[in-house]
Amino acid sequence: MNMFRDLTPQDEAEFREWPRDPNNFNPATDTINPVWHPVIQEECSAMRLGYLEHEALRSTFFRDHTMAPFTKVTNSHQSTTKCTKCGMDVHCNVLPLPNEIEIGGEAVALNCVPEEDR
Numbered sequence: 001m002n003m004f005r006d007l008t009p010q011d012e013a014e015f016r017e018w019p020r021d022p023n024n025f026n027p028a029t030d031t032i033n034p035v036w037h038p039v040i041q042e043e044c045s046a047m048r049l050g051y052l053e054h055e056a057l058r059s060t061f062f063r064d065h066t067m068a069p070f071t072k073v074t075n076s077h078q079s080t081t082k083c084t085k086c087g088m089d090v091h092c093n094v095l096p097l098p099n100e101i102e103i104g105g106e107a108v109a110l111n112c113v114p115e116e117d118r
């Protein structure tokens with residue numbers, strides 16, 4: 001049973017635009033409400049993942065890593081990347097389980113040690 005209405009392409013464009021208004025959703029602070037239409041939740045999830053990736057890159061930058069572009073992991077709410085100099089990784093997860101975290105990996109915790117310096 002689908003509890004949400006089917007969307008026309010015009011509706012979907014409007015639903016994807018709605019969370020882009022800062023008055024409706026802030027990816028840094030707001031949670032994704034499960035009663036929102038799945039298209040809105042999907043857009044909020046993408047915005048949140050972008051925010052987490054930005055925060056992760058800021059951390060790795062201060063540890064002298066040079067991160068490759070993020071790639072999605074099996075679904076749209078997780079992504080990962082590795083340092084091109086040392087191979088340490090970072091993972092971002094918009095929907096972490098209770099025993100998981102949103103941003104994790106060696107590259108946010110340890111300074112870069114390039115292969116040639118080991």
Ligand SMILES: [Zn+2]
Pocket residue numbers: 064065066083084085086087088111112113114
């Ligand atoms: Zn590195």
